[in-house]
Amino acid sequence: MKITVTNKASKWFKNEMGLSDGQSLRFYGKVYGKTPVHDGFSLAMTPDNDTSDAYALTNKDGVNYYVTDSDEWFFKGYDLEIDYDAKHDSPEYNYIENNEL
Template identity: 70%
Template sequence: MKITVTDQASKWFQDEMGLSNGRGVRFYGKVYGKTPVHDGFSLALTPDDHPDKPYAIAQKDGVNYFVQEDDRWFFKGYDLVIDYDASADSPQYNYVENDEL
């Protein structure tokens, strides 16, 4: 799994969540909701500055964006591309199929 964060999304996270160099955001799956690739589960996030056993991690502008090994089930087979949706003034999450089994 690969995580990609666009420049615009990085700016949103820094501005809206007060993130700075050395800080982090953990992404995980939660019960209820829907994504383009899951029914009954949705994407959640939380500030977390201490990745422990990351399954995937990307650093952008000094901020760590990551998924823990325990949340592999939610992301397996997909890369996560995090962009910014100006009309909603929020991040946009795109799941891109990969070759992971």
């Protein structure tokens, strides 16, 4: 799994969530909601600086964005691209199929 964060999304996370260099943001699946690839589950995030059990991790502009081993099930077979949606002033999450089994 690969996580990609666009420049505009990085700026949004820093401005709206107050993230600064050296901090981390964890993405995970939660019950209820819907994504393009899961019915009954949605994507959630929380500031969490413990990246020791990262399944996937990327650093953008000094901030770590990651998924833990325990949430591999939610992302298995997909890369996560995080962009910015100006119309809704929020992140936009795109799940891109990969060859991961």
